[in-house]
Amino acid sequence: MRVALFVTCVNDAVYPATGVATVRLLERLGVAVDFPAAQTCCGQPQYNTGYRGQAATLAHRTARAFEGYEYVVTPSGSCAAMVRDHYAGLGEPGLGPRTYELTEFLVDVLGVTDVGAYFPHRVAYHPSCHGLRLLRLGERPRRLLEAVRGLELVELPGAEECCGFGGTFAVKNPAVSVAMGRDKVRGAVATGAEVLCGADNSCLMHIGGVLRREGERVRAVHIAEILAATEEEPLR
Structure with a gap:
């Protein structure tokens, strides 16, 4: 199973602890995670604001960054939705079916709900x-x-x-x-x-x-x- 982390620009710039937690969680469950350094913004801000050309450029870059991976996992529902719902229209239909939001990857792909966590709150x-x-x-x-x-x-x-x-x-x-x-x-x-x-x-x-x-x-x-x-x- 070749798995890559799509950390997203918001997490990379502002909430890196979420990316670290995602990797730690997946590794605890026996999943080896790669981090393609070429990844950047998925293009959602540009797409939602009407800049389709700029969004397409970012979609192409993102698709190239994650070539060859069976699964692309992201701790962001909005970015996962951008890739799944809009990349085909931007000329990149191949990445969407391989992209999973973290919780659906855990439940649907790994088949787990109890991940061994402890959080007394x-x-x-x-x-x-x-x-x-x-x-x-x-x-x-x-x-x-x-x-x-x-x-x-x-x-x-x-x-x-x-x-x-x-x-x-x-x-x-x-x-x-x-x-x-x-x-x-x-x-x-x-x-x-x-x-x-x-x-x-x-x-x-x-x-x-x-x-x-x-x-x-x-x-x-x-x-x-x-x-x-x-x-x-x-x-x-």
Whole structure:
């Protein structure tokens, strides 16, 4: 099994711990992971803003970077959805079928839900729009979280509502974006959760920013970091 990590530009630049956690988790499950150094942005920001030519250039570069790999795993639902849903239209149909968001790779390909994690905290799960509506991740993330020892999973009110980030939407419509983020934060705080987790650090960046500005103690944490945590190597 030849597996490559598509870490994504957001994780590479802002949340490298998520990439490290993904590799640690997969290696613990017996999967050897490569990291093609030529990878860069998947082109989603350009595509969503209407710059199809620039998006196609990045799609070609990404496809070349991951040539020869049986599976490409990414801890980002939005980037996985970009590759799966739009690369064929940009002239790169071959990469989409080999690209998996982390939780679907764990459940569908490796066939595991109990990954040996330990995380003794009260956790709420936010299903991001791309994971929910495009990838249709369904119960996969919840099944993985429910199998984590010590973890108490609580229901998030309005879980299926957008957090308001939406990539360039947050830049073009900041007032609406922040209002939606505050709704999501109110729901998280109401659960009494210590941690709000998700599978997209772009959404968690937005929600986490609102949490900090509101002075709330709830932490926004990527699901990969929870699943990688053990008693010997707890989440820091």
